[in-house]
Amino acid sequence: MKEHQIVRKNLIDMLEELDDKLSRISDDVKHVDNPPEQDFSESAVENENNEVIDALGIAARNEVEKIKQAIHRIDASTYGKCLICGQPIKQERLAALPYANYCITCAEQEERK
Template sequence: MAELDPRVRLQALLTEYSTRAEAIERDLSREHAQSFSEQATERQNDMVLQGLLADARMGVQEVKQALERLDAGTYGECEKCGEPINEARLEALPTAQHCINCAD
């Protein structure tokens, strides 16, 4: 299998997180029901959505930072020890900032 360009992978991930955040923001901006019992359920759902939105926004930020590291030529280097981050780790977690040893 051919290795995928990190920039392509990161851009795809950025699009995924951004699209997810936009969809959640649309859901959160909808009007709530008139019924008190339905409003209570909707408010609980909103709390879950707010958590998911925070995760999506964090993902966007992490991808942007990874793209900055790529532009600077430091993508794939551990920010703590300076050693290369294992390819398998970057494959599983493209925004990884630390090698597995420093991440522990």
């Protein structure tokens, strides 16, 4: 739909930002800029940092997938409809979370599961 083309462009911009973020995360985990620490205590801290970075990477990849799904829904003219109940997702929710799959009622029910 034509009215969703701005949202589509914004989602693509978000994808590009996340791709850059994932690239930096990947470089950090692979120690592209600095070799891994040899000292045991430094290595332990580095391992903790790697776990946090890995979690950030997982979250970013999940967000990428949600954004791609939203773009697909725009292209299929199903964007803005709840995937569970089929009712329209409120514009305020889509403004805050443009890749929302569910209306707030269904999202709350999904969280409780």
